[in-house]
Amino acid sequence: MKNRLTKKNIVSLAEKSLKEVKNSQWVENVKKEYLGKEGVITHFFKIISREKKIKKKKEIGILLNEWKKKLVEKIISIEKKLKKKYQIEGIKSSIDIYLEGKKNPLGNFHPLTQIIQDIYDIFLPLGYRIVKGPEVETEENNFTLLNMPSGHPARDMQDTFYLKNNFLLRTQTTAIQPRLMKKNPNTELKIISIGKVYRRDEDDSTHTHQFTQFDCFVVGKDISFNYLKKTLEWLVRKLFNRNQIIRFRPSYFPFTEPSIEVDSLCSLCRGKGCGTCKKTGWIEIAGAGLIHPSVLKNCSFNSRKFTGFAFAFGLERILMLKYGIEDIRHFYTNDARFLHQFRMNN
Ligand SMILES: [Zn+2]
Secondary structure, eight states, X not given: OTTOOOHHHHHHHHHHHHHHHHSGGGHHHHIIIIISTTOHHHHHHHHHHTOOOHHHHHHHHHHHHHHHHHHXXXXXXXXXXXXHHHHHHHHHHSOOTTSOOOOOOOOOOOHHHHXXXXXXXXXXXXXXXXXXXXXXXXXXXXXXXXXXXXXXTHHHHTOOOBOSTTEEEOSOGXXXXXXXXXXXXXXXXXXXXEEEEEOOXXXXXXXXXEEEEEEEEEEESSOOHHHHXXXXXXXXXXXXXXXXXXXXXXXXXXXXXXXXXXXXXXXXXXXXXXXXXXXXXXXXEEEEEEEOHHHHHHTTOOTTTOEEEEEEEEHHHHHHHHHTOOOGGGGTSOOHHHHGGGGGGO
């Protein structure tokens, strides 16, 4: 049938071919069937080229050309659509190895962990021993043996969370002193102890019900106040990596005699007075003193032969001063924007 070159046949075949090409899956088949070397249109052109009747040759030639033109246009348009479709699908399904990948953000140590490590690095070469005490402590170690018997007014300053059977959440890492001294009577000791302590404080910008304390004590022969003072000055210089201005102020603690408090110039206002330093220009960073003879006696030490010093720092306060942090609560809210600022220190 396809060999019969009649007008009717051409019109009918043209319609059929254009219909077929609408189905994108058949484009290649249509191209081959109608336009290929052995295709219908190619075949008809060969026949008409040999036609002797000029009029028929012209009429059929025009019909064939129109058909071919329409079919080719249709095929080009379909192929364009297909190309676009494959490009989009290609992007979706393929992996471009040159695109930047997803980064897994690296974590960093919490600033408190960093400063604890710094303190270990400062003290370990000097022969100090690290001891960790329990956070649930006996009332005896936390208060009684430290010269604060039941009913002593100084207990009020360190009110805490009491548990059953005279246990409590320790208010100070100083509780490590009786714990160790009782076990090692009349022995020279150089101890540092760092950990969480608890107070029944109202939370504000410089107080929280839980904070991190660093306690240091030395007992031995001829441990003088000057030894304490020089140790504190040297430690502050090491911790801040600069000459942080500090002052020693006479104070009172039941477990030391004489007692001092160490204040640091407020780095947020440079001593002018601000909310963080409660308008005083100074922030208390440590309590210190020579170990009270009664404490030595309570812990089975000969207070005539042995003397000692002790001091305790709140580590959050040190970090606040060092980095100009205005609120102690930032350390516990787990906000990555705050914590990532300490990346460079790892
Ligand atoms: Zn200030």
